[in-house]
Amino acid sequence: MTTDAVHAELVSLYAGSTPVRSRWSYRADQPFTVVAAFQTDRNRWVEWVFARDLLAEGLMTSAGMGDVRLHPVTDRGLEMLVVEIESPEGYAMLELDLGGVADFLDATEEVVPPGEESEYFDVDGLIDEITKV
Template identity: 70%
Template sequence: MTTEAIHADLVALYDGTTPVRSRWAYRADQPFTVTAAFQTDPARWVEWVFSRELLVEGLTSSAGVGDVRFHPLDERGLHMLVVEIESPEGYALLELDRDAVAEFLGRTEELVPHGTEDDHFDVDALIAELTRV
């Protein structure tokens, strides 16, 4: 199994005005998921893990019904991806440059092409992790 990874730093806009730093990561040995961490203050990052397929779908249409939702938005001459994240601690609506997210996803596709995720996923390692007591 390969442990190659893709990383990207993206700036999101919170409520369309306040910049929020975010770190996006994708690992070939975890081919079904993307991790996004959002900086909430200088020393704190909040991390979310969601499916890569959800992010792909969100570039072109509304996607997600749970704690993480995406949808494209073209407004003010900008092409954005709206990210809605919700937890018991709060709610945030963030806007990202859609082209930057698409570029990040393109890099993940180079590492693990769509439809080949099973070839990169080590189910035995997952079972060992889940059964470790």
Template identity: 65%
Template sequence: MNRDAQHSEQLISLYGGTTPVRSRWSYRADEPFTVATAFQTDADHWVEWVFARDLLVEGMRGPVGEGDVRLAPEFSGPRDALVMEIESPDGHALLVMDLEAVQDFLDATADLVPLGAEGDFFDVDALIAEITNV
């Protein structure tokens, strides 16, 4: 098991279905339960969101999410898409991404840490040490 393994991809998202937005998707084997995505808002400014990989997996099949991140597949346009709605006290965004590109990213994460095997890669002792500063 390579706990240092990581995978990153850049995807082009569409904000409101019309404006292209560059996004950076990352997954690390030493943080096996989460994915991180960052959206470029200015030339040198990115807004990052971290959420459960399981949420992304479920969002590929149907609508999910009750909090700040909500996902749903969309099969009615010219290309299958994943719609991501993110919300914070600072604002709200609706982003549309190519479903196949997101699936490719998920497949790459599963190559690093198979779905359902996250516990084998999670270092509980390191988390406790980080929380307690021991």
């Protein structure tokens, strides 16, 4: 694959019935994380950044102890990924098509194979950014 980024749009269900658009993205220059943005209003998106490893684990079993928790579930014959997000502003539990999220994760692994993240991560750039405060 020649691209250094992956993007996907997925529809999730909130409270079991309300559709919520989400945008998922991954960039090679930030190889350890994925960004999931959920549309809350017509022009407002809320972004959550979390570890790609957390997403991979959450597709198979319960994962996460903090603000983002994931677990797979099968209900009415549908395989879904439950994403629970929490902040001081509130809590949401969303259900996404497990296959769609797995396809997104597979695409990220084509951009940066698991275990090779440190080869894409610019430590010098991060230090430069932090020291320019």
